[in-house]
Amino acid sequence: MTTDATIRDRILDAAELRARKGGYGGFSFREIAEDVGVKSSSVHYHFPTKADLGQELVERYTQRAMAYLGDAVERTPSEAIERVTQLFRNALMRDDKMCLCGLFGAERDALPAEVAAATAEFFRLVIAYLTQGLGPNWTGDPPAAILARLEGALIVARVLEDQTLFEQSVRA
């Protein structure tokens, strides 16, 4: 028996795809419903408001990202950096999409409070991962700087449609 994705997950999948292209205003209940093959009222059944949907979207995205990063304790500094770098490289190369939280972060003044809060938590957790992975003797770029570089590198590479700019920005 194959693991069937629940309707709920398929809604989140469709929403994530659209949100990573156009941001919080870039997806609507009706579009997502059509993507999934249900009616918009069914989407509202699972996620009463758009803020609910947005919040869960970011939380699932964050959980997946942290699961991909794994345990920072087990990494050397360069492994920790490479792991986070690969997370963002996947967004660019594999998904051809922005980082959901980078995009929401840029829009943060226009987000419902709970979505903005969930977005901030993503940044905090990635920074905490780097802080732990780099250890107390790290003298290179601080964790927030590494994260900033990666989010910015995604934007630059995608706007100029040149993936080598990502690698260029990432080598420090």
Added chain:
Amino acid sequence: MTTDATIRDRILDAAELRARKGGYGGFSFREIAEDVGVKSSSVHYHFPTKADLGQELVERYTQRAMAYLGDAVERTPSEAIERVTQLFRNALMRDDKMCLCGLFGAERDALPAEVAAATAEFFRLVIAYLTQGLGPNWTGDPPAAILARLEGALIVARVLEDQTLFEQSVRA
């Protein structure tokens, strides 16, 4: 006689303020019209479509940025970097807003083609400025990396509401 801003400029001012908070979907003809004190049909008189408005918005933003940077030939490498850095610091500290093109860049998959093209031109021009200002003997971060760091630093500092993270990300 004081220099009265034209209605056209005041429309662009209002649109820029809103676009730098919520992106391309974050401003509407009616909102801008109310900000300026006219009717939405008058906004359409000056900018027939939203894509027209978006494009001119980005072009004016780019012109102002390049005017602020001045002539790259007159700068040492560290002066060139500091000048670009100050451009972004102003967005954060003085305006408390995102860089318009950083936000539009993150949303680029959902932008009308002409707006996306104008946004790409901003990135090209800033990179060209840095390329010239740093000169052929520059061995530090490449221009695209410096720009990426600055756009990302804006996002991180704003999402976590900590301006020191901008300075932290900017010192390389």
Added chain:
DNA sequence: GTCTATAATTTGATAGAC
């Protein structure tokens, strides 16, 4: 150049049948 009026569409959201 600005207005009134309006069109056509889309949006987030709800009520109630099944």
Added chain:
DNA sequence: GTCTATCAAATTATAGAC
């Protein structure tokens, strides 16, 4: 849980008077 039906509001955009 999903549907039909509907709502009120907002959206981009246009026609035509002044």
